[in-house]
Amino acid sequence: MSRPVLLGFGLMLTALAGFVDAIGFIRLGGLYTSLMSGNTTQLAVAVGHGEGHTALLPLLLILAFLVGSVTGGAIAALAPERWATPAILAFEAVAVATAFVTARENLQLGTASLFLSLAMGAQNAVLAQVQGFRAGTTFVTGALFAFGQKVALALAGRGPRFGWVGDGLVWLSLLVGAVAGTLAHMRLGIEALAVPAGITGVLALWAGLHALRTGKPPEAIAARPSP
Known part of the structure; x- marks a missing residue:
């Protein structure tokens, strides 16, 4: 698989x-459901104010994300290399679909949000380094920092002129996705969760077919350690 295709993935x-x-x-x-820095701050403020009931949900979201991260890492470590990505994506698709069904039945996010955090924690184990930056993560603080650093190096003539493009695209993709999620929620309400559930399932199927056809994980051709 070419690097541009893997980057798009x-x-x-x-x-x-x-x-x-x-x-x-x-x-x-x-x-x-994916940015645990914000939840950690919310948890700390609630604890500082002595509001135990307010602290419970951010704590549970953090724990669910951690469980997802451990699960994704375990799948990546234990599954045959070519099946690791499809297996993690399948786990993520099931978690998001469960969140959708749960939220649809209760008409609230509540418990369903824990399944979303579980899925987002697992997703970070999907892709390795691609051309020196991370794509597929659920947070972009590191990408934004790397973007600034690479812009500085490019301006100083000490780095590739367009080395910052990949990190900028990672940040932009999260922004575009968040805008799309907001618009979908305005139109569909909680039914909007069907979109990520369906797309994640399609990506899992695609990754599985790729592994079956080539005998290699999707990132095997394009991934390389960051410089």
Whole structure:
């Protein structure tokens, strides 16, 4: 698989994370399903104010994300190399679909948000380094920092002129995904979760077919350690 195709694959996953996070932010009143820095701050403020009931949900979201991260890492470590990506994506698709069904039945995010955080935690284990930057992650603080650093190096003539493009695209994909999630929620309400559930399932199927056809994981051709 070519690097541009793999990059597009990763950017789509990052956009899906933005989509899911925007819906979670709206429905949970300022909490996140993938950005645990924000939830950690919310947890700390609630604890500082002595508001145990307010601290519970951000704590549960952080724990769910951690469980997803451990699960994704375990799948990546234990599954045959070519099946790791399809297996992680299948796990993510099931988690998002479960969140959709749960939210649809209860007409609230509530418990469903924990399944979304579980899925987002697992997603970060999908792709390795691609041309020196991470695509497919559910957070972009590192990408934004790397973007600034590479712009500085390019301006100083000490780095590739367009080395910052990949990191900029990762940040932009999360932004675009979040805008799409907001618009979808405005039109569809909680039904908007069907979109990431369906797309993640399609990506899992595509990754599985690729592994079956080539005998290699999607990232095997294009991934390389960051410089």
